[in-house]
Amino acid sequence: MLTVHHLGKSQSERIVWLCEELRIPYTLQTYTRRADNMLSPPELRALHPIGSAPVITDGEVLLAESGAIMDYVIARHGGGRLALPPDHADYPHYLYWLHFANGSLQPAMGRRMMIGRLQLPPEHPMRAMMEERLDRQLRLLDARVAAVPWLAGEDFTAADIMMGFPLTTMRYFAPLDLGPYAGILAYLQRIAARPGYQRAMAKGDPGMPLLLT
Template sequence: MVLTVHHLQVSQSERIVWLCEELGLHYDLKLYQRAPLLSPPKYLALHPLGAAPVIEDGGDVTLAESAACADYIIHIHGGGRLSVRPGDPGYVDYLYWFHFANGTLQPALGRLMMLRAAGVSEDNNIRYRTTNKLKQCLEYLDRRLGETAAWVAGQDFTASDIMLVFSLTTMRMFCPLDLGPYRNVLAYLRRVAGREGYRRAMGKGDPELKVDELISAHGPMLFPALVK
């Protein structure tokens, strides 16, 4: 059976669509719109938490979580491409940055998003510490990209880049963020936008989103369901 990717539009499941495009895989893409902000009932039927992404494979595999889905596809369908094998040069960098997005950067963005939604003032100590933590993450990432002047794990494009980019682009529809101070991050996003695989993935999975806005310093417009 063909690998099926269930993509909740305007969500981190864009990573899996992009991965499949970069690997040149034959896959079945099913699209779901948010209703109006969270997962629709059909998507909830795939996973009780409404988690995105969800993939199905062979009739006996149903898997959620971005990193798990990416790892599965890379090794089951991709022959290990876009990863670095244990023991090979650059493996530790690849492993760290592969998990940096959902382990550090995305949680920082999520906390700030929730504090803003709750109306917590900017001078609140918790919000201040959260904002400062995010700033530290971005400064660290910017230094890293300045060192490599290429991709986040080194000179080669890998799945660690695929894991990272959502947090710097589409996620800003939910948590607006000015990337103007981070010139290396912006240069990196321009390199991402130059990849045919990324353009194809966004065109198939989220055709209403404009890549040039996603990678800009000011970022995309706020997600419509959040506009008051």
């Protein structure tokens, strides 16, 4: 049986959401962050050497990294659903945006968060550079989702599931004003309307206000 090991307020919400969209059977094992430092509790850290979520177990399989888990679950349990095949016209878009969240947007948000914690003055060149880089990425994303309903085009895919976390829950840790990006705000409302997303968040993080505006 596929088990999703989910840490509250973390990237593992993606895997819960994926399973709900695919409507596949799975067991949800939830963990609570430590009160003293907001990191993973010992029982989750003992599960996998990386010591963080997401992690899945599936029989003898133990796998971490949300992108890798996404591919695994789609291939092994989802019959290829929510991924586009290589011969699909929108396959390049699917690939690009599938990897954009963890490859570009989240690192930029993380660097901005760390610079903020260092309390660098607004005029510091490093701070200005990070702000400009993040804005470029958000403007690119904003233009994409203003032009098409979903990142790959007309079809909702795993790329949208990957993108959801940095635009929503990650903002608990890295506050970000999305007011200037009307396309992204409209995109988040499309995500919020999906029953699979609603079920996933209710199961994985019940009672947590969702940052969808």
